[in-house]
Amino acid sequence: MNVIDTLIGGLLLGGLYTLFAIGLSLIFGVMRLVNIAHGDFIVLAAYIAYLVIGATGLHPLVALLVVIPIMAVIGYLLQKWVLNRTMGDDDVLPPLLVTFGLAVIIQNALLAAFTSNSMRLSAGSLQTSSLPLGSIQIGLLPLFTLLMAVVLVIVLEFIFARTRIGRAFRATSDDPQIASAIGVRADHIYALAMAISFATIAIASVFLAMRSNFDPYSGPARLIYGFEAVIIGGLGSFYGTLAGGLVLGLAQSFGAQISPNMQILSGHLVFFIILALRPRGLFPKAP
């Protein structure tokens, strides 16, 4: 029974990690950009949600309707005004170092504004409710998190495969120059991709903040989990990212069974094992 418990716990945890990962996966797919501040923006969004809830008294999930547009606008403008200036040639250093600087700025700005005390968003009855499944109790919030991740993955796959904007994303990803020759403006497309990435950051932030404590320094660990999920799953597909998130969740869940301080380490070890055995991830895009 314990094994099944651990298994389910791992899959549910994997849902949260998928939420961390999906935005990273998206911007890497569209523009080869790695946002080192991804985790710190998740934490920033959690603080924004905290402020919104404080001002309006909304439930965190309803507050998302406010936080998502705020984050999307931040993402759009960040890409348009800052990151686009660093892209264009093949040098990966400038965008990486700019987001690295942003990460440090966000951490310290949050520290100055909110102190290092950790906080949490109250999800009301959702926090404590659970669904009996045989002899196992499944927490409603973790279950809802996993469902959210699955829905988000399906929606993004649909956007990429079937819509006009998705075609523009793929065209720009394949060749920005040719895309712009046929009337797709790469800088605008990049900014849109970042806006969507930031919308997923908003969602990830609220689910994180309802589930566990966060403080100004919580960002880097979220970046690392999201990154591990992306690499384990294989670059280039959202389904892969979901699989990567679930594998990471399982690895951590079973690691925690060995010893509590093995949880995070087992995630790292599985990441390196995958890198050694399947460097392109479990589900790489067909070459």
Add this chain to the structure above:
Amino acid sequence: MSEPSHPSSDWRRFIAISALLVIGLAAAPLWADRAGLRLLGEMYSLLTLALLWNLLAGYAGLLSVGQQAFVGIGGYTLFSATIFLGVSPYVAILLGIVLAALAAALFAPLLFRLEGAYFAIGSWVAAETIYLVFTMIPQLGGGAGMSLPAAVVRGIAEDRSTREFIIYWLLLAAGTGTLFGAYALLRSKVGLALTALRDNPTAAASLGIDIWRAKFWTYVGVAAAVSAVSSLIFLQKLRISPASGFSLNDWTVTIIFIVVIGGIGRLEGAIVGTAVYFLLREFLANLGPVYMIVLGTIAIITMIFARRGIWGFLEARFGWSLLPTTRLPPHEDKI
């Protein structure tokens, strides 16, 4: 482009000035007080780390965010080898070098599989992994860390000031050794390959440069050197904990800001960046978090508007070059 890059003309003057500077700094115990020596020592250690990170990121294109792994290994090996094996601090430093090089050689083949930017976060995960392993070894004191016993410290010198002088000289030697070592390396055949790698990896590969090997040896060599400097730093601090030994902020964030602001991909950049960093710290450190915000903002502005940093700007504007590593092609015909 037609600057006199054959060093022979300026060579003697350059050697003379550098020698005078090094002798002056080596004589610091005569003209600086204890706090002054400590500050200088800290400058040398950060300069060394900055030079090393610059070699990695600026030349080999390996943007590592995980150099704190090798700082931690160096520090912890010094403490555990002197305490548990009873060896002298100098032997412990050599052991740390070997261990850091081994760890780097183990992770490099895995990390090099990560495409460009993802290498950065991969190197960070490697550092986190090593950090977690160190926190799990109970003999190393867990989260609380460990102290260097007085007996070990006395192995360097009996009295305190002599000890401080020796550590100061070792740090000075590390700084100047790394600076001139990096300079010699970049002027050598290997350095030419690294510079080619910096400027155009694809062209470098087509010229027959084995990119993987060049990157591998740079990564391993830098890890070994970082470990050596770290042993000296912690020999001075006398205490280590996982949080201080593997600090991302102290050993990687600071260093990256120094190199980016001073000028990435230029040896002089690390020197200028270190100077700017310490100047800013004098004026802004009491601002707490605001200080890091200011540093981060300067680094971002540098990356967007002057990608080659302060030194790159001066070099382009005035044609300055302290440590010229550019070379004229052989048999160049003057037209």
